[in-house]
Amino acid sequence: MKPSTKWNLHRLSSLALIFLTSIFIIFFLNNFQLNQTEIQNNLSNPLAKFFLLGFFFNALFHARLELWSIYDDYFKKRLKKLFQVSTYLVLIILTILVLPILGVSA
């Protein structure tokens, strides 16, 4: 990825993350003490589901970009590669974990 593209994507995802994280915190605080059916009812609104998934996938994408710059700054080549591969593995597992919300069984 070209450094300028990476920089632009980082800024864009950062902007989206500011907005979506605020929405997620409000949603989470309003819902984490409710039962499963009540939360599912709140998520029956497609916009709520869109924002929840938007937050989650944007956070994963931003994590990928941000962690790479941290690895660049603090780790040498071999260790950096190890962290990058582990991060990719975790990101894939997390994506699979949230699939049920889309009606896809993992």
Add this chain to the structure above:
Amino acid sequence: MNNNIRPLSPHLQIHKPLLTMIFSITHRISAIFFFSSLVFIALWISSLYSQEIFFNSISLILNSFIAKILILIWIGCVNHFIFNELKHLLWSQVKMMELKIVYKISYIILFLNFFLTCLAGVVIF
């Protein structure tokens, strides 16, 4: 610069701690904390459409006193991360970069974070 010969960050202990430096370090720490928390967020989202027993276990943990304290700390970290991201967005536009303003923004971030975390605490408890 070639990534192989790129110098790593210097040892932090040789520098006198400054507010701007502390914000930079804590921004990175809060970023790592925020991204690690995505594992638990994924588990919570996953439990919403999984078997009830799985959801109830997650819910039981989330509603314990210790988990509520951790959620509050998490909100404090996320606020810190988000406000600093906003500051970096302004810096990317070469705005508010004078040292005096940078210090003012840092204090505003601290105040807003404290206020919003307390507000979240009222909602949680």
